[in-house]
Amino acid sequence: MVTGLTLLHTSPAHVPVFDALRDREHPGAVLRHLVYPELLERARAHGPESVAEDLRGLLGDAGGPVLVTCSTLGAVAEALAPALGAPVLRVDRPMAAEAVRTGPRIAVLATVESTLAPTAELLAEEADGRPVSVRTRLVEGAWELFVAGGTARHLAAVAEAVDAVTDADVIVLAQASMAGAAPLARTRVPVLSSPGPGLAAALRLCGADTTAAPPA
Numbered sequence: 001m002v003t004g005l006t007l008l009h010t011s012p013a014h015v016p017v018f019d020a021l022r023d024r025e026h027p028g029a030v031l032r033h034l035v036y037p038e039l040l041e042r043a044r045a046h047g048p049e050s051v052a053e054d055l056r057g058l059l060g061d062a063g064g065p066v067l068v069t070c071s072t073l074g075a076v077a078e079a080l081a082p083a084l085g086a087p088v089l090r091v092d093r094p095m096a097a098e099a100v101r102t103g104p105r106i107a108v109l110a111t112v113e114s115t116l117a118p119t120a121e122l123l124a125e126e127a128d129g130r131p132v133s134v135r136t137r138l139v140e141g142a143w144e145l146f147v148a149g150g151t152a153r154h155l156a157a158v159a160e161a162v163d164a165v166t167d168a169d170v171i172v173l174a175q176a177s178m179a180g181a182a183p184l185a186r187t188r189v190p191v192l193s194s195p196g197p198g199l200a201a202a203l204r205l206c207g208a209d210t211t212a213a214p215p216a
Contacts, residue, residue: 004030004031004032004064004206005029005030005031005032005064005065005066005067005202005203005205005206006031006032006033006034006062006063006064006065006066006067007031007032007033007034007066007067007068007069007202008034008036008055008058008059008062008066008067008068008069008070008073008077009033009034009035009036009069009070010035010036010037010039010040010069010070010072010073011035011037011040011070011146011177012035012037013146013151013177014033014035014069014176014177014195015033015035017176017179017195018031018033018069018195018199019031021195021196021199022199025196025199025200026199026200026203029203029206032062034058034062036054036058039051039054039055039070039073040070040072040073040112040114043072043073043114044072044112044113044114047114048072048073048075048076048114048118049076051073051076052076052080055073055076055077055080056080056083056084059077059080059081059084059086059088060084060086062086063086064086064206065086065087065088065089065202065205065206066086066087066088066089066202067089067091067198067199067202068088068089068090068091069091069176069194069195069198070091070175070176071090071091071092071110071115071118071119071174071175071176071194072112072114072115072118073090074090074091074092074093074118074122075090075118075121075122077090078090078093087205089198089201089202089205090122090198091176091194091195091198091199091202092119092122092174092176092194092198093122093126093198093201094194094197094198094200094201095172095192095193095194095197095198096119096122096123096125096126096172097126098192098197099123099126099170099172099192100123100126100127100130100132102169102170102190102192103168103169103170104130104131104132104133104169105132105133105135105167105168105169105170106123106132106133106134106135106168106169106170106171106172107135107136107137107165107168107170107171107172107189108120108123108134108135108136108137108171108172108174109136109137109138109139109158109161109162109165109171109172109173109174109178110136110137110138110139110174110175110178111138111139111142111143111146111154111158111175111177111178112138112143112175113138115174115175116136116138116174119136119172119174120134120136123172135168137161137165139157139158139161141157142154142157142158142161142178145157146177151180154177155178155180155181155184156181156184158173158178158181158184159181159182159184159185162181162182162185162187162191163185163186163187165187165189168189169189169190170189170190170191170192171187171189171190171191171192172192173191173192173193173194174194175194176193176194176195176198178193179193179194179195179196181193
């Protein structure tokens, strides 16, 4: 029996990214995509808590595990899980856990300002008392390029910001939409993104296979 995973997105651009990950790394996994850009728009204007009731309804209707791919909404969504009685995972949690294992000096890049504080809080939570130094930076103008469909220019701007980071043990790309910039960067500092580890962790919650079958 194949167990399905619901993914809650705030941009339709995430759908092909996660489908490609599934096809490459988790063949046979069943993904169901929900896309609600208005949730991020409202959260940016009024704070993540402003969409809590909407999230409660959407997550409750999913009928099983949910992966929330928007870092701005992740903490609010996870907090609803006990009341819903179903697993809810924010896509950036596995990435944050890897970051604090990699080193104490963590640089966080985001293209939406509302993502910076939740990501820093998540890193502190995953550090669990271990000393970490988290520095955040907004990549100015990159989000506008992403929204306008200028994917290549958006990723190039993020990669340029990555290469400008100094004195860090690890660089965190706070949003799933930034993942494609990692292979473009030339820095020797480890650069972490969330879609790959987030999807793998969520599929484990479903009891689904998390690795591609070996070649015949």
